[in-house]
Amino acid sequence: MSHHDDDHVPEQVKPMRVEAWLFSAGVLFFVPVGILYGFVADWEPVGVVGFFLLGAMFALAGGYMWLTARRVDPRPEDNPTADIEDRAGEVGVFAPHSWWPLVLGIAATLAFAGLALGWWMVGIGIVVGLVGLVGQLFEFSRGQHAH
Structure with missing residues (x-):
């Protein structure tokens, strides 16, 4: 059996895992930076709240990605052994020109x-x-x- 099968997606691959981790990592960055900023800037409210809100926004997006990942099937980009042409096809409908x-x-x-x-x-x-x-x-x- 070869290392690469055309239609085989490894069972341990979960869809949208990269996106969920990427957005969740924003929480792990901005919340500690907000706490550190609070100590350095003597808890100046605008900056501290800004960092915490950034963490909350990343948590919201990351949580949405985790929930969506549970409902969608694995995509070609979720398969580390997939070929580039596996994702080929129609991307969407776009207006050729619009005012x-x-x-x-x-x-x-x-x-x-x-x-x-x-x-x-x-x-x-x-x-x-x-x-x-x-x-x-x-x-x-x-x-x-x-x-």
């Missing part, structure tokens, strides 16, 4: 500029953002690329 991200960017610009110029502009940014969001969501429902 809606530009509209959403303009909406974000208007909303953030409204913080400095006046709350009325934040309202305009929100309205433009809603129009852009609806346009982006229904992009494939109408027109040239309708499904």
Whole structure:
């Protein structure tokens, strides 16, 4: 029996293990750094809370990866003996060109500029953002690329 079988995935391989460990490692880094920063900076609240929130965000993402790994089948990238072409195929559906991200960017610009110029502009940014969001969501429902 050769070292590499085409369709064999080792049974001990668990899906998404690398992603789960990667995000969980952020907790093991940012929480101790937050504690160390607290001692060095005399528990300055903004930095300490920032480091702890970073640890919490990594814990949230890592926990999601651990839970998702329990529900999905092993992927080719989870198999250390897999070939590159095992993952070949359709990646997803992408718009060949779209103006809606530009509209959403303009909406974000208007909303953030409204913080400095006046709350009325934040309202305009929100309205433009809603129009852009609806346009982006229904992009494939109408027109040239309708499904």
